[in-house]
Amino acid sequence: MTQWSGYFGLIVQGAIVTIELTLMGSVLALIMAFLAGLGRLSRLFLLRALATAYIEFFRGTSIFVQLFFAYFVLPLIGLELTPLQAGVLALGLNVGAYAAEVVRGAVQSIGREQHEACIALNLGRWQGLRHVILPQAFLVMLPTFGNNAIELLKATSVVSLISLADLTFQAQVVRAQTGNTMVPFATILVIYFILALLISWGVRSLERRMARGLDGVRV
Numbered sequence: 001m002t003q004w005s006g007y008f009g010l011i012v013q014g015a016i017v018t019i020e021l022t023l024m025g026s027v028l029a030l031i032m033a034f035l036a037g038l039g040r041l042s043r044l045f046l047l048r049a050l051a052t053a054y055i056e057f058f059r060g061t062s063i064f065v066q067l068f069f070a071y072f073v074l075p076l077i078g079l080e081l082t083p084l085q086a087g088v089l090a091l092g093l094n095v096g097a098y099a100a101e102v103v104r105g106a107v108q109s110i111g112r113e114q115h116e117a118c119i120a121l122n123l124g125r126w127q128g129l130r131h132v133i134l135p136q137a138f139l140v141m142l143p144t145f146g147n148n149a150i151e152l153l154k155a156t157s158v159v160s161l162i163s164l165a166d167l168t169f170q171a172q173v174v175r176a177q178t179g180n181t182m183v184p185f186a187t188i189l190v191i192y193f194i195l196a197l198l199i200s201w202g203v204r205s206l207e208r209r210m211a212r213g214l215d216g217v218r219v
Contacts, residue, residue: 037103
């Protein structure tokens with residue numbers, strides 16, 4: 001029993017690393033999603049082209065290749081990253097590319113009357129976007145953002161390939177040391193599921209609060 005408690009301690013350490021990856025990766029993904037999503041809507045051709053190139057590149061290449069590039073190739077050009085930094089970078093940029101289309105679609109889904117009301121109130125393009133359009137669009141984005149965060153959580157398992165001690169890596173360590181496959185992998189299966197439920201609960205709670213406060217935003 002004492003032996004297994006030590007092994008479960010490894011799993012807990014892996015869970016902490018997975019949570020860190022998920023939180024930091026989600027923050028980077030959210031930033032990139034808004035930059036690229038709004039960039040796709042820009043009137044400037046250069047911004048639209050850069051945003052489109054980023055989205056298509058990271059959606060069109062493998063997360064494994066992106067992770068290996070961040071960890072093994074970037075040091076060759078002088079950018080040394082720790083395994084955690086490489087994992088956050090690859091996950092954030094990859095998921096951010098998918099979430100960027102969510103941002104673009106949500107902004108475009110807001111009714112034309114809201115845009116016309118912004119003009120009638122003499123709000124500039126960015127003023128209207130910031131104070132009227134984005135608060136309404138963000139409510140539309142939230143469910144898909146929640147799905148993206150869960151996908152990022154599940155994708156964190158790839159960092160075990162660069163020896164970052166996340167949940168999957170620690171489960172493999174326990175399996176190698178005990179010869180038992182079912183217990184460590186059943187344990188992390190449950191932990192991943194609980195973390196995904198927590199993300200879903202958090203997103204739904206935020207969605208309800210935002211929906212109650214949205215009436216003061218519409219014009």
